Amino acid sequence: MGINNLSNLIDAHKWFFNVQAGNKILYITALLILLALIIVLITKKLRIPIVVGYVFLGILLSEDLITPLPFLNKLQKEWYFFVIDSFGYLTHIALGFIAFRIGSELTIKLFRRLGKDILVIVILQTLAAFSLVTLSLFTLGQPLYISLLLGAIASATAPAATVMVLREYNAKGPLTSVIMAVVGIDDALALIIFSIIEPISLLIHKGQTELTIIKTIGIPLIEIIGSLIIGLIVGYMAQYFLTIFKDRTKKILILITTIMGASALSIYTGHSPLITNMAVGFACINFTDKNLEISDYLEIITVPLYAMFFILAGTEIKFTGLKPDFSLITFTYIIARMIGKIGGASYAAYLVKAPKKIQKYVGFNLLPQSGVAIAMAYTIQNQFATDTSTLIFNVLLFTTAFTEVIGPLATKYSISKAGEIETEAS
Incomplete structure (x- = not known):
């Protein structure tokens, strides 16, 4: 061989x-x-x-x-x-930089000030999206295993578009801080939900009922904990070198090496590159008291990368070979997910007595779906029948196209209404 x-x-x-x-x-x-x-x-x-x-x-x-x-x-x-x-490898690289950026915004000070509130918002909006999409599609007549799979995928929020808009308009303020924290933690919880739901759905699809704690909870937790450990170790080493080197060229190369190396290492060891790079970014910003100027470097090196990433996401859309009821399924999925995300986040913010502008607008920043959700769909392609995987993948692609357009507009609207746009890009 x-x-x-x-x-x-x-x-x-x-x-x-x-x-x-x-x-x-x-x-x-x-x-x-x-x-x-x-x-x-x-x-x-x-x-x-x-x-x-x-x-x-x-x-x-x-x-x-x-x-x-x-x-x-x-x-x-x-x-x-x-x-x-x-160009498939660009997706891994772009998601690595996006995850690192989110992790670098999650300071310990922020968690001390908003930690419990953020967790409540993340958990409620994630579970609301999962529950509403699952129930809506099951009521529509879809098999339970398909409804569960799409419900689990619906819980994920793609941070890239939201983060890019916040950066483009230099948004700053309490709403922006909460948004960065929520989208940063959201995908970790979504991965846990999907890792539990996928084997259950597969057993239902095959007509089996035997489930084990190891398969449904143990393996996903091992993957997440392993990703966090790898990320924290890599991030600690990266911040050490970023601190001792003052030269701009060396710092940029260290940053690129760190993010791409963490992605490669996590993929090679079977861990999540998204969670790993979030942990790297978190370690870099929290394991030192010095300003490493990370945002300035990322601003320069990610412009062409993000451009390619979002263009390639758009090219994935397919208009042919769709089932007659595909439009109704996709429409139901999108509407149920939007209600779950916006309603769940707003209700959670109300429960924790967050400022009014956070209650009103935080949910509008959780609409985009792309990288992590599409990765989940790819996993389904390897496990389920062709008809099932094709349906789910196309639903995700059309949802991606729609939410990657409407999501950034909703983000700009929310930060504008909240008065957190510091400078209009020119």
């Missing part, structure tokens, strides 16, 4: 070289970056969040809309689809 794998690898290497695949990747990368620049100019002019433009651009560049174009031949289209698919 090793010889065959080596032979295949050599053949692939020769093919890659002979057809100059690297040049094709360069051409399309250059085109995407150019289009990203045009999108930035347009969105700045229209005064809408940049991420909305990125996602719309990605939808326009999706396979279903590129395929009918008459001015591209079949070979050019196939090369385009091949290159787009080859």
Whole structure:
């Protein structure tokens, strides 16, 4: 088997070289970056969040809309689809930076001031989204295992779009602090829920009823605790080097090495790169009293990475091969999830007597879904029948497209109404 794998690898290497695949990747990368620049100019002019433009651009560049174009031949289209698919690694890198950014905002001082309140908000809005989506889809006539899976996925909130909008408008204030904390912890809880629900759904799908504590709770907890331990260790070492080195170039390289290295290590050991990098960011900001200027460095190095990430998210949308009741299922999923997220967060904020603007607006920042939710859908593809995985994956892709557009607009609206936009981007 090793010889065959080596032979295949050599053949692939020769093919890659002979057809100059690297040049094709360069051409399309250059085109995407150019289009990203045009999108930035347009969105700045229209005064809408940049991420909305990125996602719309990605939808326009999706396979279903590129395929009918008459001015591209079949070979050019196939090369385009091949290159787009080859960018999958960018998702891991972008999510690593996003998770690190969130973790770096979670200071111990913030938890001391808002810790219990934040946990209440996270738990209630997560459980509300899970419960409402599960019950709504089951009432609609979907099998229990599909309803449970989509309910578990609905609990996840993609932090990338929200964080990007907060950064773009330099938002500061109590609402912004709570938002950063909630979206930072949300995915950890969502991963726990999904890790428990997935094996239960699989057993229901197969007609089995035997469940064990180890499978439903033990393994997910081991993965999460392991991710936290790896992240805290890597983060402690990173902040040490960031503290002793003063040179800007060294600090930027240390930061990039840390985030990408933590992602690689967590994936290799079977842990969560998202939780790992959150722990890295948390350790970097809390294990030292010095200002490491992390935000300044991230501001510079993540601009093209985030652009590619959101454009590629838009290209994943598919309009063909959908079931007749797909629209109703997707609509029910989106509405039930939005009610759960907004209603659950607002009610939780009311229970903990948070300031009025937090009660009114915190839920509007929890709508986007992309990275973690799509990763969950990929897991389902490997475990369930094709019809089930295709339905769930398409629901997630359409939800991603919708929420990655409406979510940033809702975030800008909420921080604007709360008076926490410090500077309008120009």
